[in-house]
Amino acid sequence: MASKPGLLSDWPWQKLGNFKYVVLAPWVVQSVYSFVTKEEKERDITNLLIFPFLLWRLLHSQLWISLARYNSAKTKHRIVDKGIEFEQVDRERNWDDQIILNGLLYYIGFMYLPGVSRMPIWRWNGFVITTLLHMGPVEFFYYWFHRALHHHFLYSRYHSHHHSSIVTEPITAVIHPFAEHLVYFLLFSIPVLTMLFTGTASVVVFVGYVTYIDFMNYMGHCNFELVPNWVFNIFPFLKYLMYTPSFHSLHHTQFRTNYSLFMPLYDYIYGTMDKSTDKLYEDSLMGRKETPDVVHLIxxxxxxxxxxxxxxxxxxxxxxxxxxxYLSMFGLIPYEFMLFTWIFGSTFTVERNVFDKLKMQTWAIPRFSFHYSKSSQKDAINSVIERTILEAESEGVKVLSLGLLNQGEQFNGNGELYLQKHPNLKIRIVDGSSLAVAVVLHSIPKGTKQVLLSGNISKVVCAIAKNLCQRGIQVGVVCKDNFDKLKLRIPTELWSNLLISTSYTQKVWLVGDGELNEKEQRRAPEGTHFIPCSQFPPKKMVRDKDCIYYTTPAMLIPKALQNVYSCENWLPRRVMSAWRVAGIVHALEGWDAHECGDTTLDIDKVWLASLSHGFLPMLDHPLIRNA
Known part of the structure; x- marks a missing residue:
């Protein structure tokens, strides 16, 4: 909110939360009912088209969000080289409020304004009127209203809410208090009302004008330059009629310049054009070469x-x-995106982070978990991971950490497969197993004398069992086959602390890969601690025994790690998996060894190095455990 919220700052449906769309329901139902029940000659499709138009505006907004976030993570044309944090995401999560408001006003206007019903598809004169009125009154009035909003009285009560975002995203464009949006709606209604009252309105011009406003608004709030220089070289006069993201970015960093809506003409006329506008535009287009030091592959x-x-x-x-x-209704979209990225690129960039001078990126393979369980997909996915490693090395990446199933023991030997094929790799491959082991060991409650191992045997599980046995803690194993596998992978002198458990009396369960079914969980005593050893959390099935379910091995990240505005899978905010943190620490320490295959680094050394760089254990986090 603004620093001193003024009158009508809050949206009327704010308390409805995610149910706010119900305010549109009566109008949508009425429009459909009216169209269906009337005779064919009396039907008016204009009213019926309002709801599809609102859906188009939502889709248009989402396309800009995805485009901007994807480009901001990898582009060299960033304008403001700072990060976005969760505070901004929360402030901007209600970007769709203005679409709901517009929808209500559209439906009301249809009922009471002349010339709306039976609107023709296209009229040239309406297009000309809209163009001239936007270039004249709309841009002119907006310029002066915008300058007025920067007066300390209005700024502190309204417009400061919008300017809280220094690094802008497309949806920052529509983050304003309710009162501001009412004024903007009236302002943009000037061409529309003029068309209606002069009988020159048409569906295409109305839809096109609102789409133009959305397009320019979202484009101008991208934090990367995307308007090519040839546009202004061929049409020099466009510099007065069309702004660019760098033009408006200066308004968010300098505040007292570049007030215009979409046409810089008025800033030129009234002397408020920022002198560094042209240079920033050229510098942003030229961009800066940036190579990540660490890549986390998910x-x-x-x-x-x-x-x-x-x-x-x-x-x-x-x-x-x-x-x-509700996401199941859009089930085909992930498949379509997966196919698109698979055709045009092996991986895609998810996000970019910065830790002091260390630059990090997260790359994703366009395949889902169920693909990794199919033998027919194994070679294809390993081939993609291999190409990604070689691509990262060619770009100068120092460390690549393998996340989730990209380092499966049965899949590629915890990454050993790639070292066997390319023994002279300069990039360090990290599976993060040592830090994962350290996190689990430090999660076990003090004073524990016995633990129960459940699930499949893995590199991490074996290392945990070995360390526990060395400390004199008894390790119970449910399955005879797993017991035999563990005996083969830990020293014989530790076998005395390894046993087959059939009693299920241990109050600390270490859960590896594989399904922990409800029957097994029911046998756990009251107050049992379920601590995952794998990258995937167990399903919580026991609700009546006050059992404690830990998150997968992870650590709280330091404040110096910036541009973190998304959660890693099921982990809470500003928490990263041990496997991801391991890659970062590996690069910070400059360690030269690979950590994959059977190789495990010194667990205490890795743990202390993580703590020294500000990463903290999750034990005190409010979401570490959920009963």
Whole structure:
């Protein structure tokens, strides 16, 4: 909110939360009912088209969000080289409020304004009127209203809310208090009302004009330059009629310049054009060469997890992953995107982070978890990972950490496959197993004498069992086959602390890969601690025994790690998986060894190095455990 919220700052449906769209429901139902029940000659399609038009505006907005976030993560044409944080995401999550407001006013206007019903598809004179009125009154009035909003009285009560975002995203364009949006709607209604009262209105011009406003608004608030220089070289006069993202970015950093809506003409006329506008535009176009030091390679898990990626739905990406029923209605979109990225590129960039001078990116393979379980996909996915490693090395990346199933022991030997094929790699491959082991060991409650191992045996599980046995803690194993596998991978002198457990009396369960079913969980004593050893959390099935479910191995990240505005899978905000943190620490320490295959680094050394760089254990985080 603004620093001193003024009258009509809050939206009327603010308390409805995600149910705010119900305010449109009566109008949508009425428009459909009216169209269906009337005779064919009396039907008016204009009213019926309002709802599809609102859906188009939502889609248009989402396309800009995805484009901007994808480009901001990898482009060299960034304008403001700063990060976005969760505070801005939360402030801008209600960007669709203005579309709801516009929809209500459209429906009301249809009922009471002359010339709306039976609007023709196209009229040239309406197009000319709209163009002239926008270039004249709309741009002129907006310029002076915008300058007035920067007076300390109005700025502190209204416009400061918009300017809270120094690094802008497309949806920053529509983040204003309710009162401001009412004024903007009246301002943009000048051409529309004129068309209606002169009988020159048409569907195409109305839809086109609103789409033009959305397009220019979103484009101008991108934090990267996308208007090519040849546009102004061929048409020099356009510099007065069309702004660029760098032009408006200066308004958000300098505040007292570049007030114009879309046409810089009025800033030239009234002497408020920022003197550095042209230079910033040229510098942004030229861009800056940027090579990440660390790349974390992931993949979407479920189909719905696709929408939780940073370039997808911003509000979902800013929260821990949780399945939502309504996303199943868009089931084909993840497949279509997967096919598109698979054809035009092996991986796609999800996000970019900065830790002091260390630059990091997260890349994703366009495949879901279920693809990794198919033997027919194994060679193809390993080939993509291999190409990605070689691509990262050619770009100068120092460390590549393998996340989720990209480092499966049965899949590629915890990354050993790629070293066997390319033994002279300069890039360091990190599977993060040492830090994952350290996190699990430090999560076990003090005074624990016995633990129970459940799930499949993995590199991490073996290292945990070995360390626990060395400390004199008994490690119970449910399955005889897993017991035999563990005996082969830990020293014989530690076997005395390894046993087959059939009693399920241990109150600390270490859960590896594989399904922990409800029957097993029911046998756990009251107050059992379920601590995952894998990258995927166990399903919580026991609700009546006050059992404690830990998150997957992860650490709180330091404040110096910036541009973090999305959650990593099911982890809380500003928490990263141990496997991802391991890659960062590996680069910060400048370690020369690979960590993959059977190789495990010194666990205590890795743990202390992580703490020294500001990463903290999750034990005190409010979301570490959920009963």
């Amino acid at each position: 993949h979407p898990t479920t189909l719905q997890s696709f929408y939780h990626l940073s370039p997808a739905i911003a509000s979902l990406a800013s929260e821990p992953y949780n399945s939502r029923w």
